[in-house]
Amino acid sequence: MSQTSWKEQIKKKWGPHAHCTICGKAVPPDKKFCGQGCRDKYLGYETKQKKKGRFQMLFLLGMMGVMFFMMFFVFRL
Numbered sequence: 001m002s003q004t005s006w007k008e009q010i011k012k013k014w015g016p017h018a019h020c021t022i023c024g025k026a027v028p029p030d031k032k033f034c035g036q037g038c039r040d041k042y043l044g045y046e047t048k049q050k051k052k053g054r055f056q057m058l059f060l061l062g063m064m065g066v067m068f069f070m071m072f073f074v075f076r077l
């Protein structure tokens with residue numbers, strides 16, 4: 001791991017850099033995360049979000065179906 005070298009580089013000269021997507025630490029511009037820990041966190045978060053998104057879609061579709069069904073009955077009565 002060359003973590004100390006890029007940290008020193010940043011100390012020497014605050015050149016082009018990016019920030020860790022998870023904790024916001026300065027990272028080399030070609031990296032999205034400061035370390036494996038944040039990478040894992042991000043990947044876990046992304047998977048969770050995807051699952052949540054799918055569930056929300058299904059829930060919304062279900063609600064729409066119920067609303068449609070109810071409206072159908074209300075207008076018939």
Ligand SMILES: [Zn+2]
Binds near residue numbers: 022023024033035
């Ligand atoms: Zn981080």
